[in-house]
Amino acid sequence: MSSDPTEVETACLAAEAAFDTYRATDREARAVFLERIGEEIAAIGADLITTASRESGLPTARLEGERGRTIGQLKMFAGYVRAGYWMGVRIDPALPERAPLPRPDLRLRMIPLGPVAVFGASNFPLAFSTAGGDTASALAAGCPVVVKAHPAHPETGELVAAAIRRAVAACGLPEGVFGHVTGPGNEIGAALVQDPRIAAVGFTGSRGGGLALAKLVQARPVPIPIYAEMSSINPVLLMPAALAARGAALGTAFAQSVTMGVGQFCTNPGLLLGIEGDGLTAFEEAATAALTQAAAGKMLTGGIHDAYENGANALAGHNRVETLARGLVGEGDARGQAAFFATSAEAFLEDPALGHEVFGPSSILVRCKDEATLMSVIAAAEGQLTATLQMDPEDEALASRVLPLLERKAGRILVNGWPTGVEVTHAMVHGGPFPATSDARTTSVGSLAIDRFLRPVSYQNLSAALLPPELRDDAPNVPKLLDGVASLG
Amino acid sequence: MSSDPTEVETACLAAEAAFDTYRATDREARAVFLERIGEEIAAIGADLITTASRESGLPTARLEGERGRTIGQLKMFAGYVRAGYWMGVRIDPALPERAPLPRPDLRLRMIPLGPVAVFGASNFPLAFSTAGGDTASALAAGCPVVVKAHPAHPETGELVAAAIRRAVAACGLPEGVFGHVTGPGNEIGAALVQDPRIAAVGFTGSRGGGLALAKLVQARPVPIPIYAEMSSINPVLLMPAALAARGAALGTAFAQSVTMGVGQFCTNPGLLLGIEGDGLTAFEEAATAALTQAAAGKMLTGGIHDAYENGANALAGHNRVETLARGLVGEGDARGQAAFFATSAEAFLEDPALGHEVFGPSSILVRCKDEATLMSVIAAAEGQLTATLQMDPEDEALASRVLPLLERKAGRILVNGWPTGVEVTHAMVHGGPFPATSDARTTSVGSLAIDRFLRPVSYQNLSAALLPPELRDDAPNVPKLLDGVASLG
Numbered sequence: 001m002s003s004d005p006t007e008v009e010t011a012c013l014a015a016e017a018a019f020d021t022y023r024a025t026d027r028e029a030r031a032v033f034l035e036r037i038g039e040e041i042a043a044i045g046a047d048l049i050t051t052a053s054r055e056s057g058l059p060t061a062r063l064e065g066e067r068g069r070t071i072g073q074l075k076m077f078a079g080y081v082r083a084g085y086w087m088g089v090r091i092d093p094a095l096p097e098r099a100p101l102p103r104p105d106l107r108l109r110m111i112p113l114g115p116v117a118v119f120g121a122s123n124f125p126l127a128f129s130t131a132g133g134d135t136a137s138a139l140a141a142g143c144p145v146v147v148k149a150h151p152a153h154p155e156t157g158e159l160v161a162a163a164i165r166r167a168v169a170a171c172g173l174p175e176g177v178f179g180h181v182t183g184p185g186n187e188i189g190a191a192l193v194q195d196p197r198i199a200a201v202g203f204t205g206s207r208g209g210g211l212a213l214a215k216l217v218q219a220r221p222v223p224i225p226i227y228a229e230m231s232s233i234n235p236v237l238l239m240p241a242a243l244a245a246r247g248a249a250l251g252t253a254f255a256q257s258v259t260m261g262v263g264q265f266c267t268n269p270g271l272l273l274g275i276e277g278d279g280l281t282a283f284e285e286a287a288t289a290a291l292t293q294a295a296a297g298k299m300l301t302g303g304i305h306d307a308y309e310n311g312a313n314a315l316a317g318h319n320r321v322e323t324l325a326r327g328l329v330g331e332g333d334a335r336g337q338a339a340f341f342a343t344s345a346e347a348f349l350e351d352p353a354l355g356h357e358v359f360g361p362s363s364i365l366v367r368c369k370d371e372a373t374l375m376s377v378i379a380a381a382e383g384q385l386t387a388t389l390q391m392d393p394e395d396e397a398l399a400s401r402v403l404p405l406l407e408r409k410a411g412r413i414l415v416n417g418w419p420t421g422v423e424v425t426h427a428m429v430h431g432g433p434f435p436a437t438s439d440a441r442t443t444s445v446g447s448l449a450i451d452r453f454l455r456p457v458s459y460q461n462l463s464a465a466l467l468p469p470e471l472r473d474d475a476p477n478v479p480k481l482l483d484g485v486a487s488l489g
Numbered sequence: 490m491s492s493d494p495t496e497v498e499t500a501c502l503a504a505e506a507a508f509d510t511y512r513a514t515d516r517e518a519r520a521v522f523l524e525r526i527g528e529e530i531a532a533i534g535a536d537l538i539t540t541a542s543r544e545s546g547l548p549t550a551r552l553e554g555e556r557g558r559t560i561g562q563l564k565m566f567a568g569y570v571r572a573g574y575w576m577g578v579r580i581d582p583a584l585p586e587r588a589p590l591p592r593p594d595l596r597l598r599m600i601p602l603g604p605v606a607v608f609g610a611s612n613f614p615l616a617f618s619t620a621g622g623d624t625a626s627a628l629a630a631g632c633p634v635v636v637k638a639h640p641a642h643p644e645t646g647e648l649v650a651a652a653i654r655r656a657v658a659a660c661g662l663p664e665g666v667f668g669h670v671t672g673p674g675n676e677i678g679a680a681l682v683q684d685p686r687i688a689a690v691g692f693t694g695s696r697g698g699g700l701a702l703a704k705l706v707q708a709r710p711v712p713i714p715i716y717a718e719m720s721s722i723n724p725v726l727l728m729p730a731a732l733a734a735r736g737a738a739l740g741t742a743f744a745q746s747v748t749m750g751v752g753q754f755c756t757n758p759g760l761l762l763g764i765e766g767d768g769l770t771a772f773e774e775a776a777t778a779a780l781t782q783a784a785a786g787k788m789l790t791g792g793i794h795d796a797y798e799n800g801a802n803a804l805a806g807h808n809r810v811e812t813l814a815r816g817l818v819g820e821g822d823a824r825g826q827a828a829f830f831a832t833s834a835e836a837f838l839e840d841p842a843l844g845h846e847v848f849g850p851s852s853i854l855v856r857c858k859d860e861a862t863l864m865s866v867i868a869a870a871e872g873q874l875t876a877t878l879q880m881d882p883e884d885e886a887l888a889s890r891v892l893p894l895l896e897r898k899a900g901r902i903l904v905n906g907w908p909t910g911v912e913v914t915h916a917m918v919h920g921g922p923f924p925a926t927s928d929a930r931t932t933s934v935g936s937l938a939i940d941r942f943l944r945p946v947s948y949q950n951l952s953a954a955l956l957p958p959e960l961r962d963d964a965p966n967v968p969k970l971l972d973g974v975a976s977l978g
Contacts, residue, residue, distance in 0.1 A: 020893045085975065090916040090937070104906060106916035108937070111896055113929075218707055222872070222923045225930065383711070399955055404509050407600055407946050414949035417593060426973045427579040427595035429947035434711045440602075441714065441944045447973070448579070448597070448945060455930045456937060457896050458918035460903035466888055479975055484915045484936070486574065486968055488975055 003181040005191040008146075014176030015115035015144035016197040022177050023112050023142035026469070031078035033171045034140060037131055038071035040163035040170075048159050052125045055153040057298035057334070062261065066126045073133055073424045073445075077140035080426075080447040086110065086141070087470050088456060089480035104461045107471040110454035112142035113225070114199025117192045119213075120150035120157060121204035122300050123264045129153065130160035130180065133424075133445055134202030134227070139177070141453035146179035146198070148189050152301045154182055186212070193217050193226075200225045200453055204266070204444065207231040207357070207435055214438050227452050228438040229431070231357045232385040233270035234419045235378065235409075237402065239395035242416075243279025250390055251286030254363075255294060255338075257418035259327070262297035262336040263361030264304070266430075267386050267419040270357060272365040273374055284365065287340060288325040294338040294361070296330025304359065305334035311358030312339040320347035321354070327361070336360045345373045349380050371398060375405065383433025383440065384410040386419035409433060411443065492670040494680040497635075501686040503665030504604035504633035511666050512601050512631035515958070520567035522660045523629060526620055527560035529652035529659075537648050541614045544642040546787035546823070551750065555615045562622055562913045562934075566629035569915075569936040575599065575630070576959050577945060578969035593950045596960040599943035601631035602714070603688025606681045608702075609639035609646060610693035611789050612753045618642065619649035619669065622913075622934055623691030623716070628666070630942035635668035635687070637678050641790045643671055675701070682706050682715075689714045689942055693755070693933065696720040696846070696924055703927050716941050717927040718920070720846045721874040722759035723908045724867065724898075726891065728884035731905075732768025739879055740775030743852075744783060744827075746907035748816070751786035751825040752850030753793070755919075756875050756908040759846060761854040762863055773854065776829060777814040783827040783850070785819025793848065794823035800847030801828040809836035810843070816850070825849045834862045838869050860887065864894065872922025872929065873899040875908035898922060900932065 003011075025033070041048070052063045080086060088110040095103035116138040120129030127133065130147050138145045149157035161180035168177050181188055193201050193216050201217060201224065203210055210228030217226045238250060258269050274280040299305040316323045320343055327338030339362040348354050348366045368374040378387075387410035391399050399415075406413050411432030422430050428446030431437050437444070442452045459467060470478050479488050492500075514522070530537070541552045569575060577599040584592035605627040609618035616622065619636050627634045638646035650669035657666050670677055682690050682705050690706060690713065692699055699717030706715045727739060747758055763769040788794040805812045809832055816827030828851040837843050837855045857863040867876075876899035880888050888904075895902050900921030911919050917935030920926045926933075931941045948956060959967050968977050 024893075079973070083973065085970065092912070092914045092916040101910070103912060103914070104903070104910075106912060106914060108916040108918060114897065223927070225928075393952075396952070396954055403955060404513075408603070411945070412947040412949060413951070414593070415951050415955070417950060421590070421593075423581070423592060423595060425581045425592070425595060426970050427581040427597040427947055429597060429945045431945070433944075438712070439714075443945060443947075455922075456900070456918045456920070456932060458901040458916055458932075460901060461906060462902070462904050463882075463885070465885055466892065466904070481574065481915050484568065484572065486975065486977060 002183045003188050005187065008181050008188060008191040009195060011146045011179030011181055012115060012195040012197040015146050015179055018144045018174035018176030019114055021174050022144055027081050027084060029171070030140065030142065031081045033167060033173065034074045034078040034081065034136065036167040036170055037164050038074040040166045041067065041071055041131060041160060044159055044163055048156065051159060052153060052156040055156050056125045056300050063126065066124060069424060070126045070131055073127070074131070074136050076424055076447060077136045077450065080450065081140050084470070084477065085479050086450045086454065087478065089470055089478050091471065091480055091482050093483065107459045107467065108456055109468055109471055111457050113453050113455055114143060115197050116143040116145050116453055117198045117201045118145050118147045119189060119203040119205060120147060122150050122152045122304065125153040125156045126160070128204050130157045131164055133449060137449040138202065138453045141450045143453045144177045146181060146192060148192055149180060149182045151184040157182070189213065190216055194220060196222070198224065201227065202444065203228040205230070210438055225452070226438055227442060227444060229266060229444055230435050230437060232266055232432065232436040233355060233357050234267050234384055234386045234388070235271040235273055235381060236269045236388040236390060238272060238274035238280065238283060239389060239391040239398060240275055240277065240279065241392040241394035242390045243274060243277065243283055245392050247279035247282030248286040251283040252290050253418070255287050255290035257420055258363045259294045259338050259361045260420055262299050264300055264359065265420045267422060269388065269419055270363050271355070272363060273368060273377055274365065275368050275370060275374060280367065284324060284342065291325040291327050291338045291340045294327035296328055296335035296337045298332065299334045299336045299360065302334050305336060308336055308358060308360035308362070312362050315339070315341045315358065315364065320344065341365065342367060345369070345377050348377055355381055375402065378402065378405050378409065381409060383436045385430060385432045385436045386410055386412045386414060388417065388419050389415045391415060411436065411440065491672045492677055494676065497670050497677060497680040498684060500635045500668030500670055501604060501684040504635050504668055505686040507633045507663035507665030508603055510663050511633055516570050516573060518660070519629065519631065520570045522656060522662065523563045523567040523570065523625065525656040525659055526653050527563040529655045530556065530560055530620060530649060533648055533652055537645065540648060541642060541645040544645050545614045545789050552615065555613060558913060559615045559620055562616070563620070563625050565913055565936060566625045566939065569939065570629050573959070573966065574968050575939045575943065576967065578959055578967050580960065580969055580971050582972065595947055595949050596956065597945055597947045598957055598960055600946050602942050602944055603632060604686050605632040605634050605942055606687045606690045607634050607636045608678060608692040608694060609636060611639050611641045611793060614642040614645045615649070617693050619646045620653055622938060626938040627691065627942045630939045632942045633666045635670060635681060637681055638669060638671045640673040646671070678702065679705055683709060685711070687713065690716065691933065692717040694719070699927055714941070715927055716931060716933060718755060718933055719924050719926060721755055721921065721925040722844060722846050723756050723873055723875045723877070724760040724762055724870060725758045725877040725879060727761060727763035727769065727772060728878060728880040728887060729764055729766065729768065730881040730883035731879045732763060732766065732772055734881050736768035736771030737775040740772040741779050742907070744776050744779030746909055747852045748783045748827050748850045749909055751788050753789055753848065754909045756911060758877065758908060759852050760844065761852060762857060762866055763854065764857050764859060764863060769856065773813060773831065780814040780816050780827045780829045783816035785817055785824035785826045787821065788823045788825045788849065791823050794825060797825055797847060797849035797851070801851050804828070804830045804847065804853065809833065830854065831856060834858070834866050837866055844870055864891065867891065867894050867898065870898060872925045874919060874921045874925045875899055875901045875903060877906065877908050878904045880904060900925065900929065
């Protein structure tokens with residue numbers, strides 16, 4: 001099940017050869033292709049769920065939900081492709097009478113970048129892997145995709161890859177529209193991102209992995225965009241009135257959130273901030289009680305479990321960190337035992353290591369003595385995927401003071417929820433400032449993710465025959481800016 | 490007139506301190522500010538033109554046009570800020586009844602990145618310098634700007650900087666919205682792009698300069714986006730029917746284009762491609778005759794002239810390059826003597842140096858024996874700002890075969906014009922694949938340039954009181970995607 005670098009090159013050559021044909025497909029054909037991928041995945045049936053569960057250790061109910069999400073996001077992109085906003089059409093008609101010089105006819109559209117390398121993620125064997133969000137958005141943009149399968153779920157990856165290949169064939173597209181390479185080490189991935197045919201990279205994984213790929217990509221003779229989602233501890237601000245009114249309830253809810261899916265979400269709440277007082281004490285006590293009784297679920301891989309234990313043990317052994325709770329010890333391999341720590345704002349500010357991600361069911365509470373301290377802890381935090389406010393109406397004034405800071409730290413700000421749920425929709429941002437991602441200008445979930453794989457081209461004085469169809473005067477149903485004013489067709 | 494690194498830090502601290510106030514301005518206030526900058530520049534009067542002409546050697550008529558363009562693009566951004574498309578608003582209302590889980594309320598807007606460093610360009614002392622396109626688009630996005638003035642026109646830069654400072658004061662904005670640092674070497678620029686307060690960089694200049702800045706930016710603890718416009722030779726394809734019908738006329742027109750402004754445009758036609766035949770011979774003869782008689786204009790700086798002569802002499806001395814013409818030798822310092830070279834497709838394909846930019850009135854013609862050779866030369870060319878087709882209706886079939894290739898090479902494709910004119914409008918792309926720019930996903934001219942300095946933030950379940958004004962249900966005149974469907978208010 002392992003590729004050699006020659007196979008990487010073969011897949012990239014095929015992707016390049018397929019690019020012009022694939023990008024010339026009309027919106028309807030491309031949308032039908034995306035939908036067909038979803039149908040082929042659904043048609044695999046129970047085998048997909050049992051294989052993914054066996055390889056990942058994730059429960060079947062969760063994987064069934066993830067399959068629904070995977071198919072759902074393919075459908076969302078199909079609809080978004082049809083709607084056409086992503087084409088970014090702009091038309092500035094010629095002004096032949098303008099003085100001193102006439103204005104030429106100028107028309108702009110977004111075109112796909114070229115073949116895209118996608119790295120499957122360990123923690124979403126379906127929704128963020130072979131046919132996951134990166135693949136769906138790149139295909140929606142008109143880019144062929146070469147997936148580097150995640151070695152933690154090779155058979156699941158191959159089942160999905162075969163489904164995509166069937167969709168490619170059924171839609172009469174060139175085989176090179178989709179490639180799939182595998183391999184346990186870094187060699188295959190490195191060859192892939194360095195291949196001169198590859199025009200962009202999508203990655204979800206560790207900070208170390210993302211930074212290593214970014215370095216390779218920047219060192220290419222022709223550097224390319226990389227969208228690496230890497231590391232986030234997703235601060236949750238426990239606001240004073242909310243703590244006073246429902247500190248214990250928040251503590252219990254937090255414990256459920258941080259242990260969901262054995263904490264293996266990019267948006268897991270790994271950092272809590274609160275101002276000291278009775279409400280925070282009630283929160284701590286409730287969370288501690290719940291987490292002490294939390295069952296230890298099976299983690300995705302032995303390596304992830306080892307890294308988790310190392311991270312949790314480092315915090316436990318830190319001389320300025322208090323261990324509030326460790327959960328139940330699980331039976332069997334790679335069980336992720338919940339962990340809940342506390343520290344002072346001073347310690348957090350002095351040691352950046354306390355703000356690093358521990359991937360798994362672990363969280364650290366930073367006790368702040370007042371609002372100014374809370375603000376300084378937020379200001380010191382790294383870039384994040386999310387920031388959460390647990391607040392009551394009386395906290396609104398404080399919330400509005402903290403919001404401008406949170407906007408600069410995170411891609412998504414949420415109130416009175418937990419960050420782990422990520423809706424696949426138009427207004428979602430799953431992204432954020434470094435090191436949450438390597439490129440804060442984008443999202444990897446939601447329809448806006450398609451923009452990552454597009455670039456603008458302007459056409460000046462082309463005849464209708466030469467213009468791309470969507471830029472012609474008679475193109476139907478093309479949303480555009482016409483002389484700077486939005487028009488829907 | 491030279492800053493020390495402490496002044497850089499002071500300017501960046503002031504920009505950071507001004508950021509939250511400035512980005513909170515409403516669209517009307519920001520638009521009025523942009524317009525006011527234009528008014529203050531206009532109010533400088535003739536002194537601006539004479540100073541710029543003295544420092545740059547550019548004729549006053551050209552500089553008057555450039556001033557109009559500078560003011561015009563500030564006005565264009567004011568209008569675009571008011572129109573609000575750049576805010577990218579998306580609203581997905583809550584679906585409380587959705588099963589199995591309700592959908593939260595999600596709202597997205599683009600927010601500015603933070604303080605932006607802008608490097609003035611040598612060749613546009615007004616339109617691409619202190620108050621040029623990068624500054625205007627960053628201010629339009631809501632980012633404070635710190636300009637590193639170009640040392641070739643320090644007094645011009647200071648006149649414009651003072652105008653911007655007057656506009657800042659007149660609009661009641663914090664002083665830090667605009668900073669201006671100067672210095673002849675690389676030290677000031679390096680300190681600027683490494684300052685932790687700086688969130689993005691705009692640069693127009695040489696390939697070496699752009700790559701050096703990109704390296705500094707990528708090595709920061711927190712890497713940031715850089716938009717460096719660097720190097721382009723702007724291929725012009727002379728199509729067979731056009732050559733047959735009007736080869737000589739095209740040659741004369743080309744000679745005018747390549748020598749305009751002493752060839753000191755990023756979009757200067759530095760590469761010509763044609764299939765051998767009588768038409769191409771007529772083109773060569775006419776261009777050679779015109780360029781042999783071309784006057785040598787004063788170049789912007791002695792350094793630019795030296796680099797130009799080195800580049801032209803290297804081509805002249807290349808054993809596979811034929812010198813078709815050198816223009817008249819000028820009197821006085823730093824006169825750019827036109828140069829016209831020819832080579833074979835084989836030589837061009839074998840020596841990448843023949844495809845490197847020679848900034849000034851120089852161009853090289855690559856004679857191709859057939860269409861396949863023409864295609865292979867285009868495929869071998871680096872990324873470009875523009876690609877031009879000189880064509881007649883009979884060339885349409887060939888043009889449609891070559892267009893997919895040109896789209897992958899250039900940010901703008903034009904027919905039967907010359908690439909040097911760059912309209913400041915909505916459908917313009919002044920950008921392109923590496924090394925034309927460091928980031929092909931954008932443009933530095935036209936309203937789309939504002940997107941370079943924005944990133945998306947998603948807000949989940951925020952109360953109306955906490956939501957940014959443009960995301961509230963009652964926000965007037967906000968173009969948006971509502972549940973995935975465009976709406977104009």
